[in-house]
Each structure stands twice: as structure tokens, then as C-alpha cells.
Amino acid sequence: MIEIENIHKIFNEKSSEPFEALKSITLHIAKNEAIILSGVSGSGKSTLLSLIASLDKPSSGKIVVDGELISKLPDLHASHYRAKSIGFIFQHFNLLEALSVEENIIAPLIPSRLDIITIKKQAQESMQRAGIAHKASQTIRELSGGEKQRCAIARALVTDPKLIICDEPTANLDKANSLKFIEILSTLKALGKTIIVATHDPIFDTLPFESRLIKMEDGRIVDE
Amino acid sequence: MHNNAFFHFLSLLLFKQKNKHIGAIFISVIIIFLLSSVLFISSSLQKSLQATLQNQPDFTISRLQAGRAVDTPTEWIEKIVQIDGVSAVTPRVYGRYFFAPNENSFLIVGVDFFDEQSNRSLQELMETTDLKSFFAMPSMLVGEGVQKFMSAHYYSDSFSFKLPNGSFKKVAIAQQLPSSTNLIANDMIVMPLELAKEIFAMEEESITDIALNVPNDAEWDTIVGKLHLLFYDAQVIDKREISKAYKSLYNYKGGLFLILYLITIITFMLILYQRYSMVYSAEKKEIGILRAIGWSIQDILKLKFYETLVIVISSFILGVVLAYIFVFIFDAPLLQEIFLGGENLANSVVFVPTIEFGILGSLFLFFALPFFASVLIPVWKIAVTPPKEAML
Incomplete structure (x- = not known):
């Protein structure tokens, strides 16, 4: 499903102090596989996720997802790819604080040309799957950390993406909520989704589903 | 989409x-309200002025000697009447009467009521005046500003003018000039020619100027030429010059507001631009x-x-509607004084509703285009940066 070949990512490339965040990364991820990227902060996990999600572009190398070269996509296609294929769960949730749970969840579907009734129906299903439907009308400011996480999950699932990408998903959660999150991941895996999680939370060391652990250090994959 | x-x-x-938008809307409404008010006042004044000038004589001619205004001889009237195309030739006496205690002044205009055909509004007014009592005793017609001023000083029925010889002349207030003429007649007193001469202690055969009409506009310049040929020391003022003088006065005042508007809108747009382009802004x-x-x-x-x-x-829309209400319903308090000036006699003009859609359209463009630019340029700059950076 995902083929990453010899990826490099250099920040401040043209400055006097360029920083190479990813060094020659090559990785193949199969459909319905669960990948746990582990490593300390600054090891390059989040950068790799951003490149897979087309939130940023690699300095060199290529990323192919389902036969499509996403590392070179122009903006319009990259946006379409993100909207259709990627469900991204961010460490800090990145929700629109002024809006309600439901309003946040419908946001990814707005550019899709679907009518508002269909969109709301999809949002309702997604909220139920993430266990946040009972808070649909509450604004993000009124939610606890765990509820925000579930809202972020519902938003990631609303477009029914093939690939779920999670960046430090349990960093702001207590143990109970972290375990609930893992349960949700397990369900998603059972639904055939491909999952990539970047974390250094030891709770991911023992998962109730099959996964592949990849260790990163200083921008390289050191153990697979 | x-x-x-x-x-x-x-x-x-x-x-x-x-809450994010209220500040921008509030400032925008104030800017649009102020500028629309100024435009409405300016348009309305110019319209009223044109209407008022319609009723004024086409020309006034007076004598200038070495640049100094002197009395105009009455025999000029005989010669002017002989010019083809000239009608309603009327002698006039005018001058400022100073009310010393308050340093205010009235413009006294003495006209021959029996011969007065040039001022159509005066004719209409005389139709509603009791002429018998008007001519039975010394009487006058006063502008609204004069009427209010005199009432405030307990001269509600008559006023005693102090003559140059030190005696007083009591003149009855017969009627108030129509409010629609306030723009130029607010401080005016119209009275019989002989009475005006008495107040200014003028000679029997003297007048200050002669009013006349030239019905055919195309002949105006020719008539001016003929008048100058007849009287080498004549000063001829036509209605167009008065109109131009008033227009440039209002345009000048409107222009000052336009400059203030430009400064305000540039400042506002810079603030908007800054807000949208702030590195860690919520927008970003x-x-x-x-x-x-x-x-x-x-x-x-x-x-x-x-x-x-x-x-x-x-x-x-909100700014324009508020400006319309402010100007045409409440007669633009404060702004009216800036435009009309109240240093002599307080003037209150009823603004005739006038909307120039071309000017409003231009105002919209001058407002909307910088507004869009101040928002969309920084938004575009943020949108083209990688989302990961923008979310920081």
C-alpha cells in the first residue's frame, strides 16, 4: 500500500544551518498493517508521518500510496488525497475550538460537494464509532482531554479513509483513556484500515492486535 | 464547493x-457611516443650492472704483433696460447690519417690491403676505436664522435698527423667508428699497447693485460683454459664479473628509493585515x-x-443606512455645523434626500477592495505554507 523510498527531509535547506530530519528512509507498509513508529522526541517520527500524509514534501526520494506518487502532488491533488485517504489524529488534537464536536467532524467533508444531510449522517456514524455522539452539540472548549481525543478520532474517520495516522495520540491522555484509544485502534484494524502510530508511550509495547514496531533514531530507521 | x-x-x-468579526464590523460601519454622511450632506447641499439659485436673479451688476465697491447710480438701470434680451432689471440695496452686543450681522437686502420680478421665491412669498399691513408700516421679511436670533433677544414682532445718525428705526417682522432658502438666506433680511436706504443712510438716487435676468442662457456671455462696454467700472456677477463658489466650498470640505477617510481606512487595513498575518494567530x-x-x-x-x-x-449597508437616517431624518447634528458654519447665526438646513449611486458604488469599491486585499493576501500566504507549520 505505501512504498517509501530513500526519503530525505532537510529543513532550512537554503540557510547556513540546514537540519536533516530524515535520512534515507526506505519503508514498505502493507494494506491493513499496523505500524508503531517509536523513538525519542526529535527522532523524525512526526516528520515522516507528515510526509506520508502529504502535509509536507520530502527534500528527495519518493512516497507512493496505492500506486500514486504523493510526494510530488500539486496542492489541489494533495488536498484531495488528504481528504479522501488520510485520517490524521494529532497530538494536540488540532480541533476548531469555537465549533461544536459535530461541526468539527463535518469540516473534512465540506469540500466534498456532498449535501449537508448526507454529511451530518456520516458525522453521526463517525461520532458513534468514536463514542462521542452524546457530546455532539458541545463546543470543544467544554470537553475533557479524552473527549477531545475521541472527537479527533471521529473527525479522522468521517471520510472513511484507508489510512489512519496518529501522532503521539496518547501523549495528553491518562492511562484509562489511552487504553480506550487502543481499543478503538483495534476496531479500526478489524475494519481493514492501515494504521501508523508515532509514539514513545510504552503502552503500545503490548497491543491486542498484530503490529510492526519500527524504531527511529536521529532521522533514521534503526530497528524494524 | x-x-x-x-x-x-x-x-x-x-x-x-x-466576537472575532465584531471589531472589524464596528470600525467599518463607523468609517462608512461618516463618509456616507459627508457624501449625503454634500450632494444634498449642492442639490438645494441649485434649487435656491434657480430663483435668484441671473446677474447682479455693481460699481467698482479702483477695486472698491461704491454706490451704483440709478441711471444705469435706464441703459440696461435698453439691452436686447435683458429682463426684470431691479435696483437693490444691500449691506451688513451689525448687531454690536453679540458681534452678529444680518444681510439686509432692499428691493423694490412693486418692481421685483427677478426673484421668483420672493414673488411666491409675497403672494402669501398681507401686503396692506406690510406697506402700512415699515416691515421686513427675515431669514430663519435672523428670526430665531431676534426671538432669542426678545424682538419677536419687530426690531429697532440703530441708524447712522444715532436714532432708532422700528421695523416690523412681517414673515419668515422659507426654510428651503436657508442655505443662502438664513441671515438675510428683505425689506423695501427705501427702508434699506434709510437704515444705511444712503442717498436717494443711490443703490448698491442692480439685479437682472437674461432668459436665454446662450446670450449670457454676450450680455456680460455689453454691460462691460456700457460701464467700464462695472462688476458683473452671474449665478454660475455663485454656484461654483458654493460648490468648491462644499467640495473642499468634502475633500478634507475624504483625506481623513483615506488615512483611517489605510490604518484600518494595516491593522487587519497585521491581524491575519500574525505568526501565531488563531486565523493561522x-x-x-x-x-x-x-x-x-x-x-x-x-x-x-x-x-x-x-x-x-x-x-x-449598515453604515449607509445609518448615515441616511442621521442626515435625512436627524439633519446631521454636528456635521451640519461643520459644513454650514454657525459662527454668525446658527443655520439649520433641512437636507433634501439625495443619493448618488455612482458615488456610493465608488465608495463601496474603495472600501471593499482594500478590505479584501488586507484579508486575502495574508490568508493566501498562510494557506500556501505547509499545514504543519501553520498549525503551530
Whole structure:
């Protein structure tokens, strides 16, 4: 499903102090596989996720997802790819604080040309799957950390993406909520989704589903 | 993307983030309100002025010697009447009468009421005046400003003019000149020619100027030429010059406001630009989030375009409507004084509703274009940065 070949990512490339965040990364991820990227902060996990999600572009190398070269996509296609294929769960949730749970969840579907009734129906299903439907009308400011996480999950699932990408998903959660999150991941895996999680939370060391652990250090994959 | 879901989401963002927009709308409404008020006043005054000047004599001719105004001989009238194309030749006496205690002054205009055909508004007024009592005793017609001033000084029925010889002349107030003439007749007193001469202690055969009409506009310049040929020391003023003088006065005042508007709008747009381009602004994060969940640059620009359009149109309509009410219903208190000046006698003009849609359209463009630019340029700059950076 995902083929990453010899990826490099250099920040401040043209400055006097360029920083190479990813060094020659090559990785193949199969459909319905669960990948746990582990490593300390600054090891390059989040950068790799951003490149897979087309939130940023690699300095060199290529990323192919389902036969499509996403590392070179122009903006319009990259946006379409993100909207259709990627469900991204961010460490800090990145929700629109002024809006309600439901309003946040419908946001990814707005550019899709679907009518508002269909969109709301999809949002309702997604909220139920993430266990946040009972808070649909509450604004993000009124939610606890765990509820925000579930809202972020519902938003990631609303477009029914093939690939779920999670960046430090349990960093702001207590143990109970972290375990609930893992349960949700397990369900998603059972639904055939491909999952990539970047974390250094030891709770991911023992998962109730099959996964592949990849260790990163200083921008390289050191153990697979 | 122009479906109901898009507009639903747009309305959500506008409503839920209304506090973010209230400041911009409030300042926009004030700017539009002030400038529209000035434009409405300026247009209305110019319209009223044209209407007032319609009723004024086409020309006034007076004598100038070495640049100094002197009395005009009455025998000039005989010669002017002989010119083909000239009608309603009327002698006039005018001058400022100073009311010393308050340093105010009235413009006394003495006309021959039996011969007065040039001033159509005066003719209409005389039709409603009791001429028998008007001529039974010394009487006058006064402008609204004069009427109010005299009433405030307990001269409600008559006023005693102090003559140059030290005696007093009591003159009855017969009627007030119509309010519609306030623009030029607010401080005016119209009285019989002989009475005016008595107040100014003028010679029997002297007048200050002669009013005349030339019905055929095309002949105006020819007549002016003939008058100058007849009287080498004559000063001829035509209605167009008065109109131009008033227009340039109002345009000058309007121009000052326009400069103030430009300064204000540039400052406001810079603030808006700064707000949208702030490195860690909420706007930036919002755009970053929307980009990360699949919105394209185009989608973001459309959202912000419509968001700005709603703000711009609502502010503009609100500002213009408030200005209309302020000027044409409440007669623009404060601003009226700036335009008309109240240093002599307080003037109150009823503004005739006049809307120049061309000017309003231009105002909209001058307001909307910089507004859109101040929002959309920084939004575009944020939208093209990688979403990951924008979300920071």
C-alpha cells in the first residue's frame, strides 16, 4: 500500500544551518498493517508521518500510496488525497475550538460537494464509532482531554479513509483513556484500515492486535 | 464547493466566531457611516443650492472704483433696460447690519417690491403676505436664522435698527423667508428699497447693485460683454459664479473628509493585515487545521472570500443606512455645523434626500477592495505554507 523510498527531509535547506530530519528512509507498509513508529522526541517520527500524509514534501526520494506518487502532488491533488485517504489524529488534537464536536467532524467533508444531510449522517456514524455522539452539540472548549481525543478520532474517520495516522495520540491522555484509544485502534484494524502510530508511550509495547514496531533514531530507521 | 454544506459551514464560522468579526464590523460601519454622511450632506447641499439659485436673479451688476465697491447710480438701470434680451432689471440695496452686543450681522437686502420680478421665491412669498399691513408700516421679511436670533433677544414682532445718525428705526417682522432658502438666506433680511436706504443712510438716487435676468442662457456671455462696454467700472456677477463658489466650498470640505477617510481606512487595513498575518494567530491555526484535514488552498480562499464578503456588505449597508437616517431624518447634528458654519447665526438646513449611486458604488469599491486585499493576501500566504507549520 505505501512504498517509501530513500526519503530525505532537510529543513532550512537554503540557510547556513540546514537540519536533516530524515535520512534515507526506505519503508514498505502493507494494506491493513499496523505500524508503531517509536523513538525519542526529535527522532523524525512526526516528520515522516507528515510526509506520508502529504502535509509536507520530502527534500528527495519518493512516497507512493496505492500506486500514486504523493510526494510530488500539486496542492489541489494533495488536498484531495488528504481528504479522501488520510485520517490524521494529532497530538494536540488540532480541533476548531469555537465549533461544536459535530461541526468539527463535518469540516473534512465540506469540500466534498456532498449535501449537508448526507454529511451530518456520516458525522453521526463517525461520532458513534468514536463514542462521542452524546457530546455532539458541545463546543470543544467544554470537553475533557479524552473527549477531545475521541472527537479527533471521529473527525479522522468521517471520510472513511484507508489510512489512519496518529501522532503521539496518547501523549495528553491518562492511562484509562489511552487504553480506550487502543481499543478503538483495534476496531479500526478489524475494519481493514492501515494504521501508523508515532509514539514513545510504552503502552503500545503490548497491543491486542498484530503490529510492526519500527524504531527511529536521529532521522533514521534503526530497528524494524 | 458552492453547495449548501459550504454556506452552512460558512455561517457556522461567522456566527460562532462573531466576537472575532465584531471589531472589524464596528470600525467599518463607523468609517462608512461618516463618509456616507459627508457624501449625503454634500450632494444634498449642492442639490438645494441649485434649487435656491434657480430663483435668484441671473446677474447682479455693481460699481467698482479702483477695486472698491461704491454706490451704483440709478441711471444705469435706464441703459440696461435698453439691452436686447435683458429682463426684470431691479435696483437693490444691500449691506451688513451689525448687531454690536453679540458681534452678529444680518444681510439686509432692499428691493423694490412693486418692481421685483427677478426673484421668483420672493414673488411666491409675497403672494402669501398681507401686503396692506406690510406697506402700512415699515416691515421686513427675515431669514430663519435672523428670526430665531431676534426671538432669542426678545424682538419677536419687530426690531429697532440703530441708524447712522444715532436714532432708532422700528421695523416690523412681517414673515419668515422659507426654510428651503436657508442655505443662502438664513441671515438675510428683505425689506423695501427705501427702508434699506434709510437704515444705511444712503442717498436717494443711490443703490448698491442692480439685479437682472437674461432668459436665454446662450446670450449670457454676450450680455456680460455689453454691460462691460456700457460701464467700464462695472462688476458683473452671474449665478454660475455663485454656484461654483458654493460648490468648491462644499467640495473642499468634502475633500478634507475624504483625506481623513483615506488615512483611517489605510490604518484600518494595516491593522487587519497585521491581524491575519500574525505568526501565531488563531486565523493561522484555523487555516492550518482546515488544510490538514483536506481543504485545498482554493477552498480556504473561497471560505475567507465569502466570510469577508459578508462582513464588507453588512458593514457597508449598515453604515449607509445609518448615515441616511442621521442626515435625512436627524439633519446631521454636528456635521451640519461643520459644513454650514454657525459662527454668525446658527443655520439649520433641512437636507433634501439625495443619493448618488455612482458615488456610493465608488465608495463601496474603495472600501471593499482594500478590505479584501488586507484579508486575502495574508490568508493566501498562510494557506500556501505547509499545514504543519501553520498549525503551530
